[in-house]
Amino acid sequence: MESPFATAFRLIAAGDAALMQIIGLSLSVTLSAVLIACLLGLPLGAGLALARFPGRSGVIVLFNAFMGLPPVVAGLAVYLLLSRAGPLGDWALLFTPTAMVIAQTVLILPIVVSLTRSVVEDLWAEYREQLRSLGASRLRAMPTLLWDGRASLLTGVLAGFGRASAEVGAVLIVGGNIAGHTRTMTTTITLETNRGNLGLAVALGIVLMALTLTLNAVAWGAGQWSREKLG
C-alpha cells in the first residue's frame, strides 16, 4: 500500500481540482476570520489594557476564559443563531462559507483580545512616563503601543490562525461539510476517516500541516525582517 506521505505528495503534485478547491476554501475562511478578529480584537484588547471602568476585571476574565471555548459549542451557538428557526434565519447564512467565517471569528477573537491586552498593558507600564511626557493620552498612545508590540502580537495572531485552521467542530456544524461548497481540510479528514480511508485522511493531514508550517515560516520571516529593518 502507498504510504500516506507518498499519497500526500501525489495529491499535491497532481494539483487535483477538488483538493485545490478544498485548500482554497480552508485558507480563505480561516484567513478571513483571522483578519476580522484582528480588526475587532486589536483595538478592543488595547482599549481594555488602557481603559479603567467598573467591571473591567470581569471582562478580562471572560475573554481569557473564552480562549478555551470548545469549537463545537461555538459552532452550536452560531448554528442556533443562523438557523432558519433562529433570530438571524432570514439572512439564509447557515451552511455557507460566511457562517464558517463567523464561527471561526468567535473562536479567534478571545485569543487576539486577551493577548493584545496583556502585551499593551506591559508596554504601557514600561513607557507610561515617556509617553506622558510627550503629551500622549491613553487613546493617542494606543497605536504606538500596538506597533511596538507587533512581534508579540504576531505570535497571538498565529495562535489564532492555528486554532481556526485546526478545528473541525464548528465548521462541521455551521458549514455542513457540503462537497464543493463548505468542505474544508479538517472536515474532509473527518469524512475520509469515517469512510475508512485512513491513508487518504493521513495524507490530507500532512498537507494541512505543510500549509500551516509554510504560513508560520513566512510570518516568522516577516517578523525577523521587520525587526531588522524597522528596529
Place this chain on the structure above:
Amino acid sequence: MSCYHRSALFGLASGLALLTAVPAAAQNFITVASTTSTENSGLFDHILPIFTDETGIEVRVVSQGTGQALETGRRGDADVVFVHARAQEDEFVADGYGVQRFDVMYNDFVIVGPDDDPADAGAADDAAAAMAAIADSGASFASRGDDSGTHVAEMNLWSAAGIEPEGDWYLSTGSGMGATLNTAAQAPAYALADRGTWLSFQNRGPLEIVFEGDSVLFNPYGIILVDPERHPYVKADEGQAFIDWIVSDAGQAAIASYTVGGEQLFFPAHD
C-alpha cells in the same frame, strides 16, 4: 502612527479581497439533509452530477444522522430530507413538517463482527437471536448511539430480543457509521451496519459479515419535501424536481448503476 493606519487599511482591504474570494452562492441550488451512511457509501458522488447535468440544479448535501437530518428539516434549514427510519419519517409528515414521503431505494443491514465469531451469532435463526447470542456471550458490541436510522434499527432488534443493552460490553460511540466501524475494527466488537457503508468501508481489520438475510434487516430509504407552507423559503419547485427525478426511471437507473468492487449497494424501490 501613520504606519499603524496604513497597515490597518491594508488589512481591511485584504480582508475584503479574501471574503470575495469565498465562492459566491450559486443561483440555483437546493439543500438536502441526508444520512452519514448514504454519504459514506459514495452514492451521492455518483448520482448527483447526473441530476445537475440534466436540470442545472446544484444539490448541496448535508449528511447527518437520521434524527439530526429530520431536525434540520423541522427547523427549515433544508429543502429536502433523504433518510431511512420509516416511523420517524411518517411522524415528520404527520406533524406537518413534510409534504409527502416517497420510497426511493433500499439496502439491508448486516451484523458484522470478528471473523472467529466468538458469540457464534452466525448460527442464529434470526437477527434478534443473533443479537441475543452476542449479548449473552459477553463479546463487545459497538453501537451508533446517535439516534440515526441504523441506531433505531439496532434498538428495534434489541427489544425484539428482549434485551436492555447496557454494561461494559456495550460501546455507544455516538458517532457516524464509519466512525463506529472504525471502533468495532479496533475493539474488536460486533456492530450493526448498513450494507452500503460496509461494502465501501476500507478499514475492516478483523471484521466480516457474521449474520445477514433476515427480512427485519430490510432498510428502506425515503425522500420528503420540507413543507413550504410551514417554511415559505423552502425551494419547493427545485426540491420537488429532485424528488421527481430520483423516483423516475432515470434516477432509479442511476442508483442501480452505483457499484463498489462490482457489488450493487442500493436497490431501486420502483423496479
